[in-house]
Amino acid sequence: SYELTQPPSVSVSPGQTARITCSGDALPKQYVYWYQQKPGQAPILVIYKDSERPSGIPERFSGSSSGTTVTLTISGVQAEDEADYYCQSADSSGTYVFGTGTKVTVL
């Protein structure tokens, strides 16, 4: 399996834009998925297949991909977006990997 690397933390003021990156050598060949996890809760899927948004997820969450780096963007950050965010991918052998996680702090 391979590794997915995320910055440990991102800080952003309310109303501003937060960008969380996820880097991995295999990413150009595999989709990436993003999860939001608040303290004491299970993760919630916020982006699938690099840039698709599940129903019920606010439009301010978006995803993009470029080469070996994918990015989760939260536009117009709200206080409720403060959480840990994890990227995830799968390889062709049927194994899965999560990123190292990013703590988003809303100042």
Place this chain on the structure above:
Amino acid sequence: QVTLRESGPALVKPTQTLTLTCTFSGFSLTTGGMFVSWIRQPPGKALEWLALIGWDDDEYYSTSLKTRLTISKDTSKNQVVLTMTNMDPVDTATYFCARIQQSFTYDAFDIWGQGTMVTVSS
């Protein structure tokens, strides 16, 4: 409504075998493209994928843990069971089960259980 719920012991001793059960509702593990997976999270640390079982009986395991893990399913009971042998204090974590519905969200874990905390200590 799709739900998953993990159950199992809260405390196990070192060297013991852990058995966890994921009981789900709202979908069938006989439907094409359906999978159930186990994922764990040590306190304060990142998520770690453990194992996956599919509608087609295929099983997949974490490369680093595959010698200790077994995943199985009972479709009549809507349950998926994970066993992990030779438990160690570093295995202390919250264990989650989660669903994959490939026909809609591909390889995403779209629905998660609430998790069950397992502590390994003598």
